[in-house]
Amino acid sequence: MTAGEAAATTPTADAGARRSLVATGAETGTVTAELALGLPAVVAVLAVVLVLASGATTQLRCADAARAGARAAALGEGIAEVQAVAGRLAGTGATVRVQRSGTWVTVTVRHGVAAGPLATTGLVAEGRATARVEP
Secondary structure (H helix, E strand, O other), X not given: OOHHHHHHOOHHHHHHHHHHHHHHOOOOOHHHHHHHHHHHHHHHHHHHHHHHHHHHHHHHHHXXXXXXXXXXXXXXXXXXXXXXXXXXXXXXXXXXXXEXXXXXXXXXXEXXXXXXXXXXXXXXXXXXXXXEOOO
Protein backbone atom coordinates (compact mmCIF):
# COMPACT_ATOMS: atom_id res chain seq x y z
CA MET A 1 0.00 0.00 0.00
CA THR A 2 1.41 3.37 -0.95
CA ALA A 3 1.25 6.54 1.08
CA GLY A 4 -1.29 8.05 -1.34
CA GLU A 5 -3.70 5.11 -0.91
CA ALA A 6 -3.41 5.28 2.85
CA ALA A 7 -4.19 9.00 2.82
CA ALA A 8 -7.30 8.45 0.68
CA THR A 9 -8.84 6.01 3.16
CA THR A 10 -8.20 7.95 6.35
CA PRO A 11 -11.08 9.58 8.26
CA THR A 12 -9.75 13.03 7.48
CA ALA A 13 -10.08 12.35 3.76
CA ASP A 14 -13.74 11.31 4.22
CA ALA A 15 -14.46 14.42 6.28
CA GLY A 16 -12.95 16.57 3.58
CA ALA A 17 -15.19 14.97 0.95
CA ARG A 18 -18.27 15.67 3.08
CA ARG A 19 -17.20 19.25 3.57
CA SER A 20 -16.90 19.71 -0.17
CA LEU A 21 -20.52 18.50 -0.66
CA VAL A 22 -21.78 20.98 1.88
CA ALA A 23 -19.69 23.74 0.41
CA THR A 24 -21.30 23.24 -3.01
CA GLY A 25 -24.74 24.00 -1.55
CA ALA A 26 -26.39 20.70 -2.49
CA GLU A 27 -27.89 20.29 1.00
CA THR A 28 -28.43 23.93 1.93
CA GLY A 29 -31.93 24.81 3.16
CA THR A 30 -33.45 21.33 3.29
CA VAL A 31 -33.92 21.39 7.06
CA THR A 32 -35.65 24.76 6.84
CA ALA A 33 -38.01 23.50 4.16
CA GLU A 34 -38.82 20.33 6.10
CA LEU A 35 -39.48 22.36 9.24
CA ALA A 36 -41.70 24.80 7.34
CA LEU A 37 -43.80 21.91 6.02
CA GLY A 38 -43.90 19.83 9.21
CA LEU A 39 -44.42 22.46 11.91
CA PRO A 40 -48.02 23.42 10.95
CA ALA A 41 -49.02 19.76 11.01
CA VAL A 42 -47.52 19.32 14.49
CA VAL A 43 -49.34 22.44 15.73
CA ALA A 44 -52.64 21.22 14.27
CA VAL A 45 -52.29 17.81 15.93
CA LEU A 46 -51.45 19.49 19.24
CA ALA A 47 -54.55 21.71 18.98
CA VAL A 48 -56.77 18.68 18.34
CA VAL A 49 -55.29 16.83 21.31
CA LEU A 50 -55.88 19.84 23.57
CA VAL A 51 -59.52 20.18 22.48
CA LEU A 52 -60.12 16.45 23.03
CA ALA A 53 -58.55 16.58 26.49
CA SER A 54 -60.63 19.63 27.36
CA GLY A 55 -63.77 17.88 26.09
CA ALA A 56 -63.10 14.78 28.17
CA THR A 57 -62.48 16.84 31.30
CA THR A 58 -65.61 18.91 30.76
CA GLN A 59 -67.70 15.79 30.17
CA LEU A 60 -66.50 14.27 33.43
CA ARG A 61 -67.22 17.48 35.32
CA CYS A 62 -70.75 17.63 33.88
CA ALA A 63 -71.45 14.00 34.77
CA ASP A 64 -70.16 14.48 38.31
CA ALA A 65 -72.17 17.67 38.75
CA ALA A 66 -75.37 16.01 37.50
CA ARG A 67 -74.84 13.08 39.85
CA ALA A 68 -74.28 15.38 42.84
CA GLY A 69 -77.34 17.44 41.92
CA ALA A 70 -79.50 14.33 41.60
CA ARG A 71 -78.32 13.12 45.01
CA ALA A 72 -79.16 16.49 46.56
CA ALA A 73 -82.61 16.47 44.93
CA ALA A 74 -83.23 12.89 46.07
CA LEU A 75 -82.52 13.96 49.64
CA GLY A 76 -85.21 16.64 49.42
CA GLU A 77 -83.23 19.80 48.64
CA GLY A 78 -85.00 22.58 46.75
CA ILE A 79 -84.38 23.36 43.10
CA ALA A 80 -82.22 26.40 43.92
CA GLU A 81 -79.95 24.33 46.18
CA VAL A 82 -79.72 21.53 43.59
CA GLN A 83 -78.73 24.06 40.92
CA ALA A 84 -76.16 25.62 43.26
CA VAL A 85 -74.56 22.24 44.05
CA ALA A 86 -74.41 21.18 40.40
CA GLY A 87 -73.26 24.61 39.22
CA ARG A 88 -70.47 24.69 41.79
CA LEU A 89 -69.09 21.36 40.52
CA ALA A 90 -69.58 22.05 36.80
CA GLY A 91 -67.94 25.48 36.87
CA THR A 92 -68.94 28.92 35.73
CA GLY A 93 -70.97 29.09 32.56
CA ALA A 94 -72.74 25.76 33.08
CA THR A 95 -76.50 25.47 32.74
CA VAL A 96 -78.33 23.22 35.17
CA ARG A 97 -81.85 21.94 34.57
CA VAL A 98 -83.88 20.04 37.17
CA GLN A 99 -86.98 18.03 36.21
CA ARG A 100 -89.25 16.27 38.66
CA SER A 101 -91.53 13.51 37.46
CA GLY A 102 -93.46 11.77 40.22
CA THR A 103 -90.95 10.14 42.54
CA TRP A 104 -88.02 10.66 40.15
CA VAL A 105 -85.81 13.69 39.59
CA THR A 106 -83.47 14.25 36.62
CA VAL A 107 -80.64 16.77 36.66
CA THR A 108 -79.05 17.82 33.36
CA VAL A 109 -75.84 19.86 33.25
CA ARG A 110 -74.50 21.44 30.03
CA HIS A 111 -71.21 23.29 29.60
CA GLY A 112 -69.14 24.55 26.64
CA VAL A 113 -66.03 22.47 26.03
CA ALA A 114 -63.11 24.78 25.33
CA ALA A 115 -62.07 28.07 26.86
CA GLY A 116 -59.95 30.89 25.52
CA PRO A 117 -59.06 30.94 21.82
CA LEU A 118 -60.46 27.41 21.31
CA ALA A 119 -63.95 28.42 22.53
CA THR A 120 -65.17 28.75 18.96
CA THR A 121 -65.33 24.97 18.49
CA GLY A 122 -69.05 24.93 19.38
CA LEU A 123 -68.71 21.67 21.30
CA VAL A 124 -70.95 21.24 24.36
CA ALA A 125 -70.63 18.54 27.01
CA GLU A 126 -73.72 17.26 28.78
CA GLY A 127 -74.18 15.13 31.85
CA ARG A 128 -77.49 13.70 33.04
CA ALA A 129 -78.38 11.82 36.20
CA THR A 130 -81.67 10.49 37.52
CA ALA A 131 -82.45 9.55 41.09
CA ARG A 132 -85.49 8.42 43.05
CA VAL A 133 -86.68 10.97 45.59
CA GLU A 134 -86.43 9.67 49.14
CA PRO A 135 -89.76 9.43 50.96
